Amino acid sequence: MSKIEKALKRAGEERGNLQLVPAAAAGGRTAPWTAIVGQQIQVPETISRMAENERKLLSADELWERGIIHPQHTGDPAVQVFRELRTKINQQSQEQNAVILVAAVSEGNGGSFVARNLAAAFALDSAKTALLVDCNLRNPSVHQLLPKATLPGLADYFENPEMDVSRIIHPVGIARFRAISTGGLREIPGEYFVSMKMRRLIESLRERYRERFIVLDGPPMSDIADTRILSELSDYVLVVARHGRTTNAQIESGLNAISSRKLLGIVFNDEPRIPWIR
Template sequence: MTDSTAHIQLHDELGERRRAAGRSIAPVTEAATLTGLQLQDRATIYRTDRMRPEVDAFRELRTQLLAVASGNFVTLVASVSAGSGGSFVARNLAAAFAFDASKSALLVDCDLRHPSQHRTMRIDPVNGGLIDYLDDEETDVSEVIYPTGVAGLSLLPTGASRETGAEYFSSLRMRLLLDSLRGHHPARYMVLDAPPVRGTPDARILADLADVVVLVAGYACDTPAAIAQAASNFDPAKFAGVVFNEGV
C-alpha cells in the first residue's frame, strides 16, 4: 500500500415506504478474510501490532469524528479536485470504523463517473450496485451490498455508470435507503465516497444526506483558495474539517 498521511482539523405514505424498504434488508455474508499483504495491495489499512503511521492517522480521524457526531452517523468524504485522494480516505476511514469488533461499516461508492472502490477491492459487482437499486424498485438492497474481505466492512458499489447523480441522490428512494440501512443496523457507520467538489453538484447534494462532511485536499496540490471555495459548498454545521492527503 502506498504510504499516506492524513490530518483533520475539526472546526401516512412515507412511513409505509420506509417500512417496506426496511423489510428488504438482509445481512451481508462475509467473504474470506484478506491477509495483510492482500490489503496492502488494495491500498487498505488493517489491524496490526506494529507502528504504522497511516493506520494511526485513520484511527485518529475516526476518533475525532466520533467526538463531534453521535449515533451511527453518515459521513460524506469529498475531495477538492480529482486526484486529491478522496476515495482512498473514504475507504480507509470506513476500514477504521470496522476495527471496533462491536461495530461495522458500509462504504458507498457515489462517484458515478469514475467509480473505483470495487476495482480497488477486487470485487465483481455481479448483481449491480447503487444505481441499479435506485433504478429498479424490485431490486433487494441486500443483493447489491458485497463483503470486502475486511471484517465488518461491506461495500455498496455504484453499479451502472452515469454522467451525473443529481437526480438519483436527490430522490426519495435514495433517502429511504440510507434511513433504512441506518435504522436496521444501529452499530453500522456509513461512509459515502463522493465525486470531487469541482466539476459536479453531486457532492453538495449528497451532503444533504450526511451528518458530517470531510473534505480531502491533495497535499501541495490543492491551493488554500481552492480548499476554501470547496468548503464553502457545505453547511458549516456539518463540516467536520479538512484531511490533507499525501501520496495516494
C-alpha cells in the same frame, strides 16, 4: 483570517475542537477515548450474524496491496491517523451511527483512499460495522474491492423499484465491512441523488444496523451540485486536499458547497509524513 480558517473555526465553535490529539494529553492526563481500553466490549447480535456471511477475509499483505489499513501494519503511521480520526467522529456523534461524506477538493486528491480507510478504521472496532457507498459516478472505484465488478449496485437499485437494498450490499473481505458500488457500466444520472428513493436508501442503510457507520465516497467538490446534495444527506463532511497541490482558492470554493455546521475538518493527503486533519 482566511475563509478556510473561518470555516474551521466556526465548525470548531459549534461542535467542539476537531484537532487530532495524541493518546496522552497535556499534563500526563489520558485522552478521553483511551478510557475504554481494558473494558469488555459486548458485540451486538447483528454483528455476530454478519460474521456468518463473511467471504474469505483478506490478509494483511493483500490489504497492503490494496492501500487499506490493517492492525498488523504496525509500521504504517496511517493506521493510527485513521483510528484517531474515527475516534473524533465517535466523539462528535456520541457513539451513534452516522453518515459521513468524504469529498476531495478536486480529482486526484485521494478522496477514495481516505473514504475506504476511514470505513476500514470503523470496521476495526469489533462493536461497530462500516458501509462504504460509491457516490462518485464519474470515477467510481468501490467495485475494485468486490469479488466481481458486475455485482448489483446503485444503478441497479435505482432502476429496479422492486429490488431489496440487501442485494446491493456486498462483503469486501474485511470483517464488519460492507460496500455498495455504482453497479454495472450503465451511467447513473446525477438526478438520482435528489430523488426521494436516494433519501430513503440512506435512511434504510442507517436503520439496518444501529452500530453501522456509513461512509459516502463522494465526487470531487468541483461538482458542486452533487456535493451539496450529498452533504445534505450526511451528518458530517470530511474534505480531502492534496498537500502541495491543492490551492487555498480551490479549498475555499469547495467549502461553499457545504454547511460549516457539518464540516469535520480537512485531511491533507500526501504530506511529507502521513495524511493529517486540520
